[in-house]
Amino acid sequence: MNENRRVIVAERPRYIVPTVNCFRLETAPMPDCGPGQLRIRTLCLSMDAQLYAKLQRISPDAEPIRLYEAMTGPALGRVEASLHPDFSPGELVSGFWAWQDYVVSNGRRLRKLDFSLQRSTHALSAYGASAFGAYIALQKLAPAEWGETVVVGTALGGLGNIASQIAKAKGCRVVGITGSEEKCQRGMTALGLDDCVSYNAPDFADRVRTACRKGVDVFVDTSGGKVLEAVVPLLQRKARIAACGLMATPHFGEPAFRGRFQNTMSFMFEVINRRITVQGLVIFDHLRQSLRDFHRDMNAWIDSGKIRPMEDIVSGLEQAPRAFQDIFEGRNVGKRLVWISD
Structure with missing residues (x-):
């Protein structure tokens, strides 16, 4: 796969609620990783209400996402290629990165999923x-x-x-x-x-x-x-x-x-x-x-068994804008996640 699909911010919310109109799916070239970097294949995205502040530019704690740049948020992925000494291909990592198939990172603010994780999606739900x-x-x-x-x-x-x-x-x-x-x-x-x-x-x-x-x-x-x-x-x-x-x-x-x-x-x-x-x-x-x-x-x-994480998972990167809108309209039951790839 030589292409990299990504969801960009096409406009600010018109109706306060961030609807699908705010986003656009586009295709970019596959990113290469250089020395000290790693390439991650995104597996899953987390739909979080606090991302509203980054989209609407209303919070002093959230640097706003610029128009025509990729939307970002909590994510789970697998290291596909690495020129970084601390990460190896095949490892699962979580962090905060763009809504796209592949991302390149220098390793900062990434967490290896090397603790006792009952299932991988729990990194974004029960442990998110x-x-x-x-x-x-x-x-x-x-x-x-x-x-x-x-x-x-x-x-x-x-x-x-x-x-x-x-x-x-x-x-x-x-x-x-x-x-x-x-x-x-x-x-x-x-x-x-x-x-x-x-x-x-x-x-x-x-x-x-x-x-x-x-x-x-x-x-x-x-x-x-x-x-x-x-x-x-x-x-x-x-x-x-x-x-x-x-x-x-x-x-x-x-x-x-x-x-x-x-x-x-x-x-x-x-x-x-x-x-x-x-x-x-x-x-x-x-x-x-x-x-x-x-x-x-x-x-x-x-x-x-005292906590049973409640996950509400939809499939496909193209579904991310709708999945994000849904949490503001109360359509999710549990933690809304978007599964991107196996």
């Missing part, structure tokens, strides 16, 4: 950035204790499904928030949620109140908006909030959001980016101190 975020949220930012009530926003998302299972492993009562009754049933069955509420239910706030009769001790907030407004009045004294994301941000332009949720969402955006105590989560702040503990604990939880 979203799962690490869930771990930090419940271990460091808003530690959950046995018997407490934990509410998890977008409970079937990449971060939410792991956060729900960690909270259950800690002996907590876990209430999930999802986008449909069908997802609620899936969450109750697959994740062991004690209760679950669809944020699209007309009586959403009342149902959250019923599900959390004794109040909320820990809130893993991944969306803001009406979910945040429903949970805040239920917070117990000394309750903890881990502000992990703003999945409701794409709805800023909708009439229901104007005025009612705009101030709350703007505030939560600052909570995350300024690390204001509620505690805002930016996973890069914790990599050095906590990554090894995370891998150890996650490995033990998976081996014991």
